[in-house]
Amino acid sequence: MQKLTNKRIITGLLILVISALTFSFVIKNDRLFTIAKNLDIFAALIRELDSYYVDEIDVEELVTIGINAMLEELDPYTEFIPEENSDDFRLLTTGEYGGVGALIGNRTGVNMILMPYKGFPAQAGGLRVGDAILQVDTVNVISKSTADISRLLKGPANTEVFVKVKRGDDTLGVTLTRRKIVISNVPYYGKLDDKTGYIKLSDFTTNAAADVRNALIDLKSQGIERLVLDVRDNPGGILKEAVEIVNLFIPKGREVVRTVGKMQNANSVYKTTKSPLDKDIPLVVLINERSASAAEIVAGALQDYDRAVLVGRKTFGKGLVQTTVPLSFNSQIKVTTAKYYIPSGRCIQAIDYSKKDENGNSNSIPDSLRNEFTTKNGRIVRDGAGIEPDKMIESRTFAPITFSLVARNLVFDYGNKFFLKNEEIAAPSKFEIDDAMYADFVAWLEDKEYDYTTFLERSIEDLERYAKRERAYDKIQDEIEQLKTKINHSKEQDLMTFKDEIKSAIREEIVSRYFYQEGVVESSLRWDEDVKLALEILNSPQQLSTLLTARTK
Template structure:
């Protein structure tokens, strides 16, 4: 249909429907009348803007902005999904799409492959991290948006796509056959020591429970007698997968979560339906501030049944249920319809989920315990609602020096990864590989002439103090002191490269490992000096301590 013809037709249809609502409900329900009236006003407004506004307007864009602004007044998770975004939404919820199996993005001014997924067309054809994408089929994409390149790479399964990339000074061309891409929810599992298994669960898309089950069964066949389940940085996903994962460790017939909302048809109780794989194996679940939704259900349910010790930091606090409802013209809306309640009866949703009351990382600001209700686990331990899931053993979040942030943010670590990969055909396995002093010296040499300046936290504080002193007319009195402090704390990049050598080496190590062992290698390499993993190994090696933590006397 002609676009210019389609727009007024849509507006007329909206007006007709809203007028019909007006006449149908005016005498029946004041609330429905108010909805119909305001819909009619909205449609009239857009129609008049289209007719009289001095410049041409984009009705689709204006309406979408209006819809999104309206939904922002409700909660962060009620979301409008226009037709053109439906494929991306399906991939987020199912983990499935048809394409070449590679994450792409813009680095150092070029569109590059950031991660080829192991076993899929891009990786199988030899494409690697850092390959600059030059052409897709006949389209030159050097100056294209990453999102546009992504669309070109995707397509129906079993269709062909030509890709040309630049690697160093070489130009490489490959013909790929698109495949249905199903990204594993378990990017890595393995043994931390002879007795301890480890499973990294990164998502809750389709087959998450099956992925965890397969990993658990394999680890048990290798003789593990204890387990670490890692749901840190897991944003959640499909509820059923969360229930089935809990069922791997909890007997049949146990309640995992219930949903309670305004309408009766959204109220449900979800219980375990199968015999568990192992209901006795000592467990630790790792959580952090970016563990959300289904990840919180798994961690919270296992905590409520005193089935696992939780180590890490308080979770995100996302306990709202979304239901996807189809709209006209193939659009959809994801509506919050209920809240999650785990076995103890507590709700994992943060008391205040408005964006204004979250920090710069999206985490809810601390909620006073006086506003939270007490509940009890199976063994009688006190747990609180209203702010996500609290760990049984808290660890501190990892922080990095400003120089490390600068080197990573300015893609200097990434650039060195490209250089190193071109010069070294292979490295040892992810756990054994170390960034030697020779490699580190080569990295430092690669920084020559490159900008990676930064401001330390103390320097910024002194700058702020100077501004306030000038504003409040105290500067002359404290000027000598401020200048003396600035001299003492003034950072030296060369010295910082020595002082923070260990953590810069760790950033380099993960980057270099990713070139040879992909996503799986990054996870495995990160475990070596992981404080949470070290804490998990400590408690799992002490059955008496596990028993102490999981009993009421622990609180």
């Protein structure tokens, strides 16, 4: 009787397993059939359009548009990379390319050098910020896009390229030898005071961890005892580099991040694998709304282990992992395959792309659906909206006049004018725009157009529009006109009222001509409110300890 019962149980289990496998097989085949059917429809549609459409069509362009439209329904990080864009994609992910080492762009309709990278062919060959690009090899590029010019400048290392530029009233030609360009992830590091080091980490391309490690070793050899790590405006990059940077400050064997996706091979746990370079140095990490992805992993992991105080503003909130998959004909797709979770267990993804509203837009995760987690010391942290700092600093806003002067490239043009007349300036940490230089700038502006609308003037315009809509304008017209008269801006007055912030913009523009990207960073540190707060915290061990300790209820 017992044997009969066991046989029935085994038979029942076999039936269940076979049924499950059959069901799974049917579902899988249904999905494969659906995919095959729709691919066949798409291919037939393209064939018929090519045959019957009244005008000639570019089949490749049309298919690419269709692919991109399809991917737009998912998230902004899943993208198709055709063969012709593979070099640009490699630059974004590795920071390496063959070329002359210069950032180019279009200002006021002119293609020009915006920043030559120090030590590379463009800078070594004498090209400067503001040089208008006229010709590359035998190609006239005056009317070409910056993307086209960039492609012409790039090429295999050790090959030559001729570049003709216009500088002021002069036309210059220079032959440059292309090199393998590897852009450093650390454009600047130095000392904020005798005991405090500072490292600016701008990217997470190949060697980011090595760049930070080398900077920290050098700073420690100079006697620093505290550190500020700046990942503001860092868009992220390679996950492995983020893990290794955390490992500089966290002991071996600690989890830094885990990825969880639909496919088994997307699920991974990343732990520190080495002894830390310094697990005790007091540390502040600077973050802002443009710190994303790998930058958020570094900041979030150090916060979860109570290893650093975060200063600044809430980060971007990108908790999605992308994997590059090769396709036919050397094309690729960068596809979101997983979400990442930092040591406390939280995912900081701020937008739910799986749900759309009636207009087809994705929305931020509401506060009511955000969950609480705790750091190593028991501090409460939350998921679903980026990494929130331990000490918040409000975002800096600029006066409309400053915005207008920068947006209309007048500060940029004045930087070029100054550079042509002055061979050298003081070091970035000491260079100032004195009152005489500012008076020269104001005088130079006299025949330039830079009108703007102030915040108050815009508010009055809104009031006037709403009053007319509500049919109340006739009652308050006199008061509105009086307000307009009182707040009507004066450029001359605004140039004095906002002199300090305009001076700051001019200073950084001029410093960039002589000391490039690292000079701009160094010059800005003296007036940086985030840096000032970081120094205050690091100089107060009690405040640092309090910020890293759980609050008692």
